[in-house]
Amino acid sequence: MRVHESVADAIGGTPLFRLARLGAGTAARVYAKAEFLNIGGSVKDRAALAMVLAAERDGQLRPGGTIIEATSGNTGIGLAVVGRARGYRVIAGVSDRAAAEKSDILRAYGAEVVLAPTAVAKEHPEHLFNVVRRLVEEIPGAWLADQYDNPANPGAHVGTTGPEIWEQTGGRVTHFVAGIGTGGTISGTGRFLKEVSGGAVTVVGADPESSVYGGGDGSPYFVESIGHFVHPQTLDDNWPKSYHREVVDRFERIPDRESLLTTRRLAREEGLLAGPSSGTAVAAALRVARGLGPEDVVVVLLPDSGRSYLSKVFSDDWMRGWGFLEEPRTPQDTEPTVRSVLEPAADAGGWPGRLVAVESDASLAGALATLRTAPGGVAPVVLARPDRPYGFSGAEVLGSLSLAEVERAIAAGLARPGDPVDGLIGAALPTVGVGQPLSAAREVLGREHDAAVVLLDGRAVALVHRAELAESG
Incomplete structure (x- = not known):
């Protein structure tokens, strides 16, 4: 057995596991590199x-x-492991949307955690990147790791990950699949494999469906640590220098539900408790493998552990609340779900007329026209975005407007029809997953709300009114 002089010596050398069950039925062999x-x-x-x-x-x-870094969690943890063992102070700026487990792990390793938003324009002073840069300026002897633009990031994978995969497969790897966050992993590993194989290895980027890397609109998605979100008010969307676009041959764009359910299958069918970005990558790898022959070898990289996401993708309640899970809690559970309220009005196109929203840049006059068609005269206010091919995410809901409140404000002379909606935005409407039981939906409404936003796969698909839930009870 090997003996290490420090934890740094134990980094790398991760095994490959064949995905025998998830890859069943494909002629190509699919191996997962367990980076967790x-x-x-x-x-x-x-x-x-x-x-x-x-x-x-x-x-x-x-x-x-x-050591200071902006992170969704994993790079900060790596810097804490390495940095604290070498005697450095470590401060991790963490997205406020990251799983809480990651901040707990960072603190356990002795890092200091600063939470800041990423769901704002990059130019906003409170954006995570700007908060971190201010800390670097204020603290003597501070060094910003800057994983997004640091050449040592992809360089690490040219020197280690790529050679390991080549050796482990005996040079037989034909396709490499990985997600893209900073781009360092796919760029460095892919570059090495292309060079050592004489260009024979195909590099495939696994990307959330709405991420701009693969051609999406940049709206929010629910898989952490990969993809590229763009706030609509961002003026200059610079991509990471760690991402070398020329290395990636093509993309597989994976919807959130497919990513999250594949993550759960990895644990339950293959014994690999990995994070949701691993589910994205495996879903992409399985798509790739279905078109290949027995001479092909697909290697997919699993970036992190599922232990950091027990409160999210591995929580049935979280999955159900965001509309990713619909099957009954138990075989004996026969209580109707929110879907049962909407189905009578459904057709092949979904739930027509059940979803109305006011965009944040609308005038009160425009909002009134929308509110008069909304169930119960209330509607969510959502982040204005020029193009919405995927609808709007539940994460984009900023608040709500009430028809009665807007009419009252205009009648009292407190607002004019041409005014923006900003001054009258109230608390956000509660959300309920389409597969949640009606009792849970009524509980979410409480006494203060008359309508809820219904979510399917994390995206709003309808509004449901208190009266409808009562009638269906």
Whole structure:
């Protein structure tokens, strides 16, 4: 058995596992590289070590210094593992939308956690990246790891991940599939495999359906740590320098539901408790494998552990609340669900007329026209976005407007029809998953709300009114 002098020596060397059950029926062999078996629990341990070593070598990080990074969690954890073991202070700026488990893990390793939003324009002073940059300016001896633009990030995978896959498959790998976050993993690993194979290896990017990397509209999605979200008020959308677009041959765009359910299948059918970005990558790899022959070998990278997402993708309540899960809680559960209220009006196109919303840049006059068609005269206010091929995400709901309140304000002279809606936006309407029982929907409404936004796969599909829930009870 190997003996390590430090935790840094245990980074890398992760195994490949054949996906025998999920890959059943495909002629090509599909192998998963289990990066969650790194010492810090993710593929980001590799980049963290490479970036720290490069910073020390270049004199950017000195004894007693402070490592600072903006992270969805995993890179921060890797930097905490490496940095704390080498005597550095570590501050991780974490997205307020990241799973809470990641912040808990960071604190367990001795890192300081600063939560900040990412669902605002990049130019906003409170955006995570700007908060982190201010910390670097304020703290003497601070070094920003800057995984998005640090060449040591993809370099780590040119030097380790790519060679490992080539050796583990005996040079037989034909397709490499990975998600794209900063782009370092797919760029570095893909570059090495292309070069060593003489260009024979195909590199496939697994991307959330609405991520702009693969051609989506940039609206929110529910898979953490991969993809590229763009706030509609962002003025300059710069892509990471760690992402080398020329390395990726093609994309597989995966809807959230497919990603999340594949993640759960990985644990239950293959014994691999991995995170939701692994589900995205595996779903893409299975699509790729279905078109290949017995001579092909597909390697898919599983970035992190499912232990960081127990409160999300592995929680039935969370999945049901966002509309990703619809089967009964138990075989004996026969209580009608929210879907049963909507189905009578459904046709092949969904639930026509059941979803109305006011965009945040609308005038009160425009809002009135919308509110007069809304169930109960209330509607959500959603983030204005020029193009919505996927509808709007539940994460884009900013608040609500009431027909009665708008009419009252105009009649009293407190507002004019041409005014923006900003001044009259009230609390956001509650949300309910389409597969939740009616009793749960009524509980969500409480006494203060008359309508709820119905979610299917994390996106709004309808409004349901209190009266409808009562009638169906």
